[in-house]
Amino acid sequence: MGESNGYLDSHGTTGALHLKAAKQPVDLTIAEDASYRSVLHANAVPPQPTSLMPKELRDRVLQWLQKHVPNSRLEHILRVEQMAVELAVCHHVDPAQAAQAGLMHDLAKFFKPQRLLEMAQAEDLALDPVDIANPHLLHAAVGAIVARDEFGIHDEAVLDAIRHHTLGCPGMSGLSCVVFLADSLEPGRGDTPKLIALRRNSQQHLHRAVWLTCDESLRHLLARAQQIHPRMVLTRNWALALTDKKLPLPRAH
Ligand SMILES: [Fe+2]
Numbered sequence: 530m531g532e533s534n535g536y537l538d539s540h541g542t543t544g545a546l547h548l549k550a551a552k553q554p555v556d557l558t559i560a561e562d563a564s565y566r567s568v569l570h571a572n573a574v575p576p577q578p579t580s581l582m583p584k585e586l587r588d589r590v591l592q593w594l595q596k597h598v599p600n601s602r603l604e605h606i607l608r609v610e611q612m613a614v615e616l617a618v619c620h621h622v623d624p625a626q627a628a629q630a631g632l633m634h635d636l637a638k639f640f641k642p643q644r645l646l647e648m649a650q651a652e653d654l655a656l657d658p659v660d661i662a663n664p665h666l667l668h669a670a671v672g673a674i675v676a677r678d679e680f681g682i683h684d685e686a687v688l689d690a691i692r693h694h695t696l697g698c699p700g701m702s703g704l705s706c707v708v709f710l711a712d713s714l715e716p717g718r719g720d721t722p723k724l725i726a727l728r729r730n731s732q733q734h735l736h737r738a739v740w741l742t743c744d745e746s747l748r749h750l751l752a753r754a755q756q757i758h759p760r761m762v763l764t765r766n767w768a769l770a771l772t773d774k775k776l777p778l779p780r781a782h
């Protein structure tokens with residue numbers, strides 16, 4: 530998964546937004562991705578995100594995103610929205626909630642570190658020393674604040690899925706699991722054998738996929754001598770405990 534992982538991505542971004550002078554228009558209707566489709570359940574026919582949200586709300590979020598994130602991030606967000614809907618269908622989660630959380634998961638991705646810290650403190654969020662040292666990790670929790678205050682989202686399940694999309698959370702809902710997985714495994718992350726295997730797991734074994742995705746993040750952070758947020762370890766242990774032990778272990782790396 531390498532540097533494409535969501536958690537790692539969040540460490541590796543400075544938070545500075547450099548919009549191109551002439552932005553290329555983004556295709557707001559996600560094209561089908563054959564490599565991902567090839568591993569979708571044959572009987573899962575996912576609805577289009579556009580049919581799952583009031584048009585006025587989706588348009589308003591997209592307009593806001595076009596002003597606050599670069600095109601490459603907007604394209605990632607749209608792929609996360611689509612994959613979250615597809616995983617929701619696989620795991621009997623409400624696809625409308627998955628679409629909302631997917632579309633709004635990275636609202637605060639390009640907020641400056643100081644702004645993230647100030648907004649988190651104003652909300653009285655409990656901050657871990659790893660959050661203080663890496664304020665960019667707070668873009669998930671702050672994204673939920675933006676979704677609530679800017680777009681009037683008060684569905685706590687949707688807000689939790691936004692909050693937990695980077696580090697997960699022990700005990701998190703199926704909705705939070707699918708958004709967490711969609712963020713790390715969306716087709717734009719690449720097509721390495723590891724990612725393809727994780728995508729397959731994500732459709733069939735929700736908690737196993739969360740465990741294995743956490744392991745990939747942890748491996749990446751260890752290899753780069755980066756700090757590990759304790760919540761990711763707790764998420765990993767929780768998901769591992771819920772995993773069917775009869776399934777074979779993944780191949781050693
Ligand atoms: Fe994110």
Ligand SMILES: [Fe+2]
Nearest residue numbers: 535634635712
């Ligand atoms: Fe993301």
